[in-house]
Amino acid sequence: MQSIIGYYTTKFGELWDKSLFDLVEEAIFGALKNAGIGKERIDAIFFGNMMAGVLENNLHSPSKIAEIIGGHIPVFRAEAACASGGMAFHLASQYLAAKAGKTVLVLGAEKMTDYAPEETVTALTAASSGEEQEAGLTFPGLYAMMAQAYFARYGATKKDLAHVSYKNHYHGTLNAHAHFRRKVTVEEVLKSAPVAYPFGVLDCSPITDGAAAVVLTEDKALLKKCPHAVSVLSTAVATDSISLKGRRDLTGIEATQIAAQKAFKGAGLKPEDIRVAEVHDCFTIAEIFAMEDLGFWKKGEGGRRASSLETLLGSGSSLTVNTSGGLKAAGHPVGATGIKQVGELYLQLTGQAGPRQVKGARYGLAHNVGGSGGSAIVSIFGK
């Protein structure tokens, strides 16, 4: 059985005094310290990053990371747009399952705020198809079209979406590492500056810098010494057409559905067993899609259930979602997001989540999506 035995996240936000590899270094040594081990215990590193090549002509990160940590261990970079962190985690888990090593560090980082906004937005469109880029579609535009398709079929409203933002901003106030730590009201979300109908700016996750790392082991001797550990019960990946026009349905993300089915089967669990989940809320509609596609809610009831705020911390329901603040309030440093999700579940399942602790959670689920749904990773954890 593989276990997470340490986690570190930098502050998420506009970190203008730190470079990408400053953040990487902080996360690597922070996670090692949290796990209580030296770097010599690490057999390989997996790194999730999307945009360093495009934004700062910075590739070949395996050897940049070797320079930071010293020595000659294998380092692998995974890239799958906003799912880069999740993909890195998935590959790291396979690496351990292959007995290629006993303990690995999984890292995600992104530096997004040092550039003119249009540069970063253009770089983000690299996660969509060439045709979509040429049509001038940015990610708010792509998800806005999906939201409108959902509204048209199921009758959800802009106000339903606003409740997702309200909830995740509230959770963000409880997370010292979150990019945004202020509450927003449903009315503020509804009145926020339009981006792409039905989204206002408060329906959208921000441009964020940050890095996060977890230590993953199947070394039983090491595990015995660790005060806090969480088991990886399953991790599953699925893909889909990168272009919206190639999808069977725009009112959900099929890659999430397929990955979730595999992950639940692998863990031997059902959606109702999960008490805490971090899902990919890059836009408010995306959390509604996630809740339905993961099997927590039935298709079409997401608007109503989002408005009920049943997944808000302290609501008394059986499932709390995005206690970190989600992508919306904790921020979305693309490559780091998938790792921060795993780390948040580690905190929750080991009782280290402080003011945002969900009580009595035995199982947690992380859900990371690339682009407009062209790739998805679902991983399930247990204590």
Added chain:
Amino acid sequence: MQSIIGYYTTKFGELWDKSLFDLVEEAIFGALKNAGIGKERIDAIFFGNMMAGVLENNLHSPSKIAEIIGGHIPVFRAEAACASGGMAFHLASQYLAAKAGKTVLVLGAEKMTDYAPEETVTALTAASSGEEQEAGLTFPGLYAMMAQAYFARYGATKKDLAHVSYKNHYHGTLNAHAHFRRKVTVEEVLKSAPVAYPFGVLDCSPITDGAAAVVLTEDKALLKKCPHAVSVLSTAVATDSISLKGRRDLTGIEATQIAAQKAFKGAGLKPEDIRVAEVHDCFTIAEIFAMEDLGFWKKGEGGRRASSLETLLGSGSSLTVNTSGGLKAAGHPVGATGIKQVGELYLQLTGQAGPRQVKGARYGLAHNVGGSGGSAIVSIFGK
């Protein structure tokens, strides 16, 4: 035991009528046809690519590949500069070892010639450190400094290097897919236009488009049906500081030495068991480094032994190197190179190498390097 059961490579060269994903599509379906299987037999795809993000704002290739092949299978992109293909192969092998699937396709591709040369050269520098980029060092410059350090210590000459180019260009004439298919004389190499001392242009691998794919399986039932198969005996990765200033020694590549030791140990073989090898000759000096670092030649004797042409096809010696033409003559579409190396060994060990067939080879070795030596992969195959 994992086996390669199919291989396809596109023509390598200046392929102005084909896009990156045209090449990807051709390689995927070519490899499936060569293996005699349908796409439904593939459980995952691993993709090596370096520069599509920087050159054409094209990331999230897992879902682009899903669009090409159809369906929802896991697709992973690995990036480690010029070692991207080898890293993809290594991860694919771990994926099978983890029992995450039975049969995978490993693919590498790069589209490099559609841009102004300075754009492509700048994108290539992304594989070096930020300081090296700021100093104006390109890869010919970095390897030229290493060559000069080697010359100073061991007394090798520009003429020794020229023999590497002569040999690999001769091999290229025997490979219908090679970028360059003409012989060059040692004198032509010596007189070729200076690039960075001691390199003339004929000491340097070219800017090339191309894609290559292999099918890797551990499905015994499938293997029985395949007329041609080669076993993967071991595959090992090592890293080093990305900056030359962080290296212990500039007269070789320590990452290669470490990966080679691991790979030989894993395969239970010694360098003298290898009869055919594809090594990373991005510059002529790099083949000399490779021969020494892999343990084929003693440190310092590389100049003399390169000049002896003992690794030329038909020389009668026990080891033939870079029968494909190497990076020098077959071309260097960065992400594809590591896969083409594996594919060339598949052809050689199954007796399908035609006019460049090495006789009686039982074991082969592939060696792929990232940047100036910040990462290296060594894989050993047997028939």
